[in-house]
Amino acid sequence: xxxxxxxxxxxxxxxxxxxxxxxxxxxxxxxxxxxxxxxxxxxxxxxxxxxxxxxxxxxxxxxxxxxxxxxxxxxxxxxxxxxxxxxxxxxxxxxxxxxxxxxxxxxxxxxxxxxxxxxxxxxxxxxxxxxxxxxxxxxxxxxxxxxxxxxxxxxxxxxxxxxxxxxxxxxxxxxxxxxxxxxxxxxxxxxxxxxxxxxxxxxxxxxxxxxxxxxxxxxxxxxxxxxxxxxxxxxxxxxxxxxxxxxxxxxxxxxxxxxxxxxxxxxxxxxxxxxxxxxxxxxxxxxxxxxxxx
Amino acid sequence: xxxxxxxxxxxxxxxxxxxxxxxxxxxxxxxxxxxxxxxxxxxxxxxxxxxxxxxxxxxxxxxxxxxxxxxxxxxxxxxxxxxxxxxxxxxxxxxxxxxxxxxxxxxxxxxxxxxxxxxxxxxxxxxxxxxxxxxxxxxxxxxxxxxxxxxxxxxxxxxxxxxxxxxxxxxxxxxxxxxxxxxxxxxxxxxxxxxxxxxxxxxxxxxxxxxxxxxxxxxxxxxxxxxxxxxxxxxxxxxxxxxxxxxxxxxxxxxxxxxxxxxxxxxxxxxxxxxxx
Numbered sequence: 001x002x003x004x005x006x007x008x009x010x011x012x013x014x015x016x017x018x019x020x021x022x023x024x025x026x027x028x029x030x031x032x033x034x035x036x037x038x039x040x041x042x043x044x045x046x047x048x049x050x051x052x053x054x055x056x057x058x059x060x061x062x063x064x065x066x067x068x069x070x071x072x073x074x075x076x077x078x079x080x081x082x083x084x085x086x087x088x089x090x091x092x093x094x095x096x097x098x099x100x101x102x103x104x105x106x107x108x109x110x111x112x113x114x115x116x117x118x119x120x121x122x123x124x125x126x127x128x129x130x131x132x133x134x135x136x137x138x139x140x141x142x143x144x145x146x147x148x149x150x151x152x153x154x155x156x157x158x159x160x161x162x163x164x165x166x167x168x169x170x171x172x173x174x175x176x177x178x179x180x181x182x183x184x185x186x187x188x189x190x191x192x193x194x195x196x197x198x199x200x201x202x203x204x205x206x207x208x209x210x211x212x213x214x215x216x217x218x219x220x221x222x223x224x225x226x227x228x229x230x231x232x233x234x235x236x237x238x239x240x241x242x243x244x245x246x247x248x249x250x251x252x253x254x255x256x257x258x259x260x261x262x263x264x265x266x267x268x269x270x271x272x273x274x275x276x277x278x279x280x281x282x283x284x285x286x287x288x289x290x291x292x293x294x
Numbered sequence: 295x296x297x298x299x300x301x302x303x304x305x306x307x308x309x310x311x312x313x314x315x316x317x318x319x320x321x322x323x324x325x326x327x328x329x330x331x332x333x334x335x336x337x338x339x340x341x342x343x344x345x346x347x348x349x350x351x352x353x354x355x356x357x358x359x360x361x362x363x364x365x366x367x368x369x370x371x372x373x374x375x376x377x378x379x380x381x382x383x384x385x386x387x388x389x390x391x392x393x394x395x396x397x398x399x400x401x402x403x404x405x406x407x408x409x410x411x412x413x414x415x416x417x418x419x420x421x422x423x424x425x426x427x428x429x430x431x432x433x434x435x436x437x438x439x440x441x442x443x444x445x446x447x448x449x450x451x452x453x454x455x456x457x458x459x460x461x462x463x464x465x466x467x468x469x470x471x472x473x474x475x476x477x478x479x480x481x482x483x484x485x486x487x488x489x490x491x492x493x494x495x496x497x498x499x500x501x502x503x504x505x506x507x508x509x510x511x512x513x514x515x516x517x518x519x520x521x522x523x524x525x526x527x528x529x530x531x532x533x534x535x536x537x538x539x540x541x542x543x544x545x546x547x548x549x550x551x552x553x554x555x556x557x558x559x560x561x562x563x564x565x566x567x568x569x570x571x
Contacts, residue, residue: 175413181373182404183405183408184405185401193431
């Protein structure tokens with residue numbers, strides 16, 4: 001007992017305790033830093049733009065007159081682009097993941113492909129813009145239309161989706177597929193009836209998250225030459241369009257000409273953030289609902 | 295689907311579904327393993343296995359961990375191939391057809407040879423869907439027929455009374471022992487001739503174990519059962535013949551009473567008297 005008390009009075013012990021609290025504060029401050037910046041950002045955007053959001057702003061057409069300008073064109077443009085991105089990424093992304101995870105043999109070729117897909121996920125988005133410009137806009141001669149923008153963004157998020165879908169498939173316990181094979185099911189029957197149903201919640205979560213990444217992307221669209229001009233609402237795959245991030249981009253640039261454009265940009269940011277927030281919430285809800293089903 | 299389409303079919307197949315209660319002298323050989331060797335890459339896991347397994351009998355395979363008993367039973371329906379890098383030599387004749395032959399259709403084989411696994415592994419579906427899974431993948435769509443098969447299979451696995459009012463509930467809500475009997479029902483639903491069981495009670499409590507053992511004795515009337523078990527008492531209680539394996543080899547194979555009361559090999563005696571393993 002005496003020893004223990006001696007320990008408590010020991011200065012070295014106090015130094016250790018102090019060191020512990022210092023490190024704890026450092027880690028806490030790091031966390032706080034990000035949070036504070038985020039709060040400032042949102043507060044500033046809300047302060048600047050919230051009063052500009054009303055029904056007319058959401059449903060209105062674009063105008064050079066700041067008071068009359070609306071973002072319906074940009075919203076529709078974003079929706080149209082997503083209508084291209086969703087099926088393309090889901091079909092190609094999940095297909096690739098199924099092939100790599102369930103059909104291809106483990107080996108050097110497979111790990112070479114997987115490494116490259118991971119690397120592609122890190123390629124700057126502007127490079128995808130250049131790819132889209134070369135292939136879809138010029139080579140295939142689509143022009144800067146919905147289809148070109150959608151395919152470019154699809155390529156951009158495809159690696160992310162493939163990796164997350166692979167992880168989802170890998171997480172399905174092997175004893176489930178064993179049971180299926182054990183009853184004489186073919187590989188495809190096992191994939192379709194056992195593995196995919198078990199993996200679909202995680203695949204959906206991954207695809208919603210990559211979709212929200214695509215919605216916010218600006219750089220590739222600027223390279224494609226997507227305008228934010230007074231153009232008609234897009235009505236099909238081969239119509240020119242603008243998108244929410246492009247609208248923000250142009251209004252921010254032009255704020256030097258008309259000061260109110262900065263408020264319009266802030267208001268558009270709020271709308272975009274809301275959409276992303278809703279998408280991410282849906283992803284979280286799906287994930288929580290289907291967690292630990294097996 | 296039908297093995298009769300296979301040109302290697304022998305005449306034995308013609309009386310395929312006769313479940314006549316032959317006397318021991320008349321029992322047909324279901325599995326005839328000859329000089330089977332198996333490697334996991336470089337690891338020689340099964341060495342010169344020669345075994346004959348007979349119809350409507352329970353054959354137990356015992357031996358210490360790593361002796362190859364699970365590997366062997368998984369070779370009987372070629373599930374062992376799911377492990378990359380497996381190679382084999384020798385032959386296993388299932389009713390006259392060498393199942394290790396490349397021309398063997400594994401889906402067909404696994405429809406005739408059902409398997410129950412160590413850990414209860416129901417699908418994350420309803421009890422009904424679990425049992426109906428096999429018939430469905432083999433093309434049965436009629437609801438009435440599926441209903442019949444599900445009931446018959448659940449009755450066959452002695453679990454119908456416990457689950458008949460909750461067929462649409464998720465199988466994960468059942469206890470481990472009930473899950474394992476649903477898995478047995480799922481296996482019966484494809485109407486196999488042989489049921490392979492890989493330590494089916496090792497994850498279960500004693501009462502569930504007892505129920506499964508009683509079930510196995512009943513199933514013997516209509517099915518050939520090959521069971522891997524860690525539990526020697528279990529082998530003694532339920533099996534007609536017992537195989538003792540050690541280090542990838544068959545040390546002894548004889549009538550269960552014979553093997554446990556009067557083992558011929560010193561190693562068998564040491565194992566069953568608990569000197570190792």
